[in-house]
Amino acid sequence: MTPERTRIEAIADFVTQRGEVRIDELAAHFGVSRMTIHRDIDRLAQQGVLRKLHGSVSAQPSGIYESHFRYRSGVASREKQALAEAALSHIQPGQVIMLDDSTTASAVAPLLGACAPLTVVTNSVTASNVLREMDEIDLISVGGQYHRTYNAYIGHLCLNALRGLRTDLLICSASAVQGLSAFIQDQQVVAVKQAMMAAAARKILLLDHSKFGKTALHLLEDLTAFDAVLVTDGLPPAEAVWLEKAGVPLMLVRTTRT
């Protein structure tokens, strides 16, 4: 899952301490090839810790992220990346799309430049930080109470704001899947996601296969309510067949790149 975490963290520390470092210097300092440095900083950039420039990397100006959040983004990042790329095919330029507070949906944000122009609505601070820098993306943040565990805005203010919006598409995730239903651990987060679903014309759900069989307290919605359910391969084939027979619009996403 997370092999060789030490060097990546060392790079993060090194860069944040120096502000800006050339990639060749990182390669020499850590005694690895440029390619490896590139792969490392790609992951860090995806987490929003660093910014990739041309020939160098710089520390994110707006800052330090919650370690708890950073940890979560590191988990299953390959699966998230694959899901994010697969989700792109559902987006048309000019649309209004919504991202929820999940790290999976936030992984979509850095890729949205390819679909520009777009209007993006989100309660995720991670996604906002990325999208704010993109010229051709119109960013709308739904407000609310800041919750550091999710690095997002939730609560009544958030729900009220969502009531006044209608978007073409929602990209979201869930904590767990049992049977035909998706579950979430936090009650307030459930409320936000349900409000987002009510505001979106089309809804797609991103799930890495580890979510299956897990448990969480609050019901979000049946899987059949989504227009597409993207799942990374690794799901038992029997389960996939069963879900499709039950009417779930399942789409398997290969983790290994094409």
Add this chain to the structure above:
Amino acid sequence: MTPERTRIEAIADFVTQRGEVRIDELAAHFGVSRMTIHRDIDRLAQQGVLRKLHGSVSAQPSGIYESHFRYRSGVASREKQALAEAALSHIQPGQVIMLDDSTTASAVAPLLGACAPLTVVTNSVTASNVLREMDEIDLISVGGQYHRTYNAYIGHLCLNALRGLRTDLLICSASAVQGLSAFIQDQQVVAVKQAMMAAAARKILLLDHSKFGKTALHLLEDLTAFDAVLVTDGLPPAEAVWLEKAGVPLMLVRTTRT
């Protein structure tokens, strides 16, 4: 999309700090050719950060548009700091306070840890980025459409959110003061500030003395509507006396030198 942003940002800072710079000087200062400088400032001009002239670029405000927040945050920072420190005395632990999108009010944010615990409501991304890191501060972001000129959320969503809130205190600023009234350059920003004023039990206005005598298009409110108007010294004494006679709750703030 937007690689190599370091030098471009450095140019933006350099120009906004100096007001107007010749292109040859930029080329010499950054050690690149004129052509490269041209390409850089073309992108900045496209973003509206600065204006291209013939032979030079300027960051001066053009017409009714206020200049970019990066420029504003560099101007009169000593005055802003003094005002922010003075504003602290109006805050009690446990209160719900509101900060507007002004750079002056954002200068208050880093100091709020001293007044914790607090709940802080703001539409400013600058302030949010600071407050998010503070454990004892409860942060509520009013959402809205992101506006890069102010680095804040504005628009209908923002106004609706503010309608549902009531806070103990508002700390805000204005672009200009003429006679007994405060003015703002942008119509949408006026709407947000007025909604904030309507939602706050007490309102204090922070003004560095350079705001006096400036002009701006839209009326915000009379100075007498505030519970305190903090102004940096440098204001002509005659004007101060006149304002106090007119019923303005004026408080002069000494600019402390370091």
Add this chain to the structure above:
DNA sequence: GTTAGATATCACAATACGTAACAAGAAATT
């Protein structure tokens, strides 16, 4: 209105950089 000088833009070439694909080695799993 015209012209000289300066400035902006265009087109092309050179260089540096990023990324995909494949192969090899190490670690973990069965």
Add this chain to the structure above:
DNA sequence: AATTTCTTGTTACGTATTGTGATATCTAAC
């Protein structure tokens, strides 16, 4: 022990950035 998975390095190719020189445009002075 065999196999799989993960990580890293190398090569090759596409892309981005920059500089140079030529051409077009602007400004200001006459």
